[in-house]
Amino acid sequence: MRALALLLLLAATPAAATRVTDLRVDGPFVTATLDGPVETVKALSLDAPRRLVVDLSGVDAARRSAKGSGDITAARIGPFDAATARLVIDLKVPMTLAAAAVDGSALTLRLTPADAAAFARAVARGRRPVPTTARLIADFDTGDEVFAGDQGDVAPPPAAPRRHGARPLVVLDPGHGGKDAGTISPYAGGASTTGAGGYEKNVVLAIARAAAAELRKDGQVRVKLTRDDDTFIELNERVAIARREKADLLVSVHADSAPNPSARGASVYTLSETASDAVAARLAARENAGGGVPGIDTSAAPDVGDVLIGMTQRETMNVSVGFAETLAKSMAQAIGFRGEFHHFAGFLVLKAADVPAVLIETGYLSNPDDAALLQSDDGEKRIGRAIAHAIEAHFAR
Ligand SMILES: [Zn+2]
The missing domain is CATH 2.60.40.3500 (Immunoglobulin-like)
Structure with a gap:
């Protein structure tokens, strides 16, 4: 009472x-x-x-x-x-x-x-x-301001998606795996049959599998996974797989965590020379470190800030930005995410200069609601389908 x-x-x-x-x-x-x-x-x-x-x-x-x-x-x-x-x-x-x-x-x-x-x-x-949600800010070369509708606001139009052969190929990359658990949720014990345990590596594998199943069912896009089990793969190898397979798109799937348990929702990242905000920079540092697991060598890869982005990569980035916009819409319908959707950050996995790539943080394992969704069969399928439909819409353009 x-x-x-x-x-x-x-x-x-x-x-x-x-x-x-x-x-x-x-x-x-x-x-x-x-x-x-x-x-x-x-x-x-x-x-x-x-x-x-x-x-x-x-x-x-x-x-x-x-x-x-x-x-x-x-x-x-x-x-x-x-x-x-x-x-x-x-x-x-x-x-x-x-x-x-x-x-x-x-x-x-x-x-x-x-x-x-x-x-x-x-x-x-x-x-x-000031636009702060779902608006893509291509400011890395212009130094222009972000205000919507600005005359001087030069956002390059998204380039057309590219494809090899009759049906385009997407490589889905579930983050982490094996000895690298990724983020570990304090809200473990979800009901999911595949993604339980509170480990990011399991959640993102389940989501990537759900996306792959949906793509195969619809049959418009070919799909490969960088890993289809609990194996550890180096970041450079993930990019190498996408290149070797001549992928038309690389989608790296992750789940987030934050010190503040109220932070929730999905975010999509594409490559830039420098992280567009402090949050993206911190996150890139964490994901690039492979979750802090010893034995992962990222020193061989040059700091993204040192990389000069040539014409090929600029074109690739525009395709990535176009896909990120499509993905933002699809995720919004499926999950009702909140907050800022898009950042640019120097994730190593996005650095395949000739493969358009995005990294999606599907939600926060540090938030009880997101953690419950991400660790449920239904939530994983819903998010996987949203990713699949965004990929199909991207190539249907
Ligand atoms: Zn991750």
Whole structure:
């Protein structure tokens, strides 16, 4: 009864606004740690003194400031009105917003230096909404801002999918395997017959198998798996398999984890020279390390930041971006993911210069709801089918 009274009391209270629990500046990245979602993000560039102002609605922020780093002098956040928090970033040099990512646990902004004319244009535009979901930001060569509908926003049109032979070939790559368990869920013991145990390696194998079964049933696309059992494969070998098979697309399947158990939802990553936000950079470091298992040598592979992306790879990246957009739509219908969907990051497995590749993090094993879905036969089939249908839609274009 007391529990019921408490429930009634809670029900009568309006939903609590998201709070900001930390703010930091690290080079061009500004990260506000959050305990919930952000409704909308709007940004405004101001001159004399130069600063970037970012308004977050649905956020209730106590005053907090962070020391600067690099070209950023300092950052501070505080209440703007009853329903909005205002983040002010003081700039040493003219900079604009290059990328914004929001999930349930953080807002991450990446700023990029701008010339005087570009900064003046940003100031003249005034306050405007910042896209943070399901929008692909191809900013790695233009340095342009991310604002939707920008005249100067040059996102290359996705290149046409390529195919070898009558039916295209997709290589599905379940992450980890064997001695490399990947992420281990604290919510193990799901009912799934194939992906149980809380190990990422089992969950992603079950999802990849479900996707392969759906593709084979429909018969439009040929499919190969880098592993169809609990074997360990080096990252470089996964890429080599896709190349050897002359794959038209490589889809690496993973499951995520985060320190904040409320973080959930799927994310799709394609290659870039540098990770587009701090979260993607951290994740790439973890996946590239093969889950921290000793004996995995990634030193042979050059740091992705050192790789000059040639014309072939740029073309390949555009195909990958096109597929990532299709996948985002398909996953949204099947799973109802939340939060930021797309990042660019330097995952080693995406580095097959001549094979378009995406890496999908299917959900968070550190979140109880996602973990239950990812470890259920039904959830694995649903996610697998969504991936399969995105692949079919991609090649049907
Ligand atoms: Zn993984």
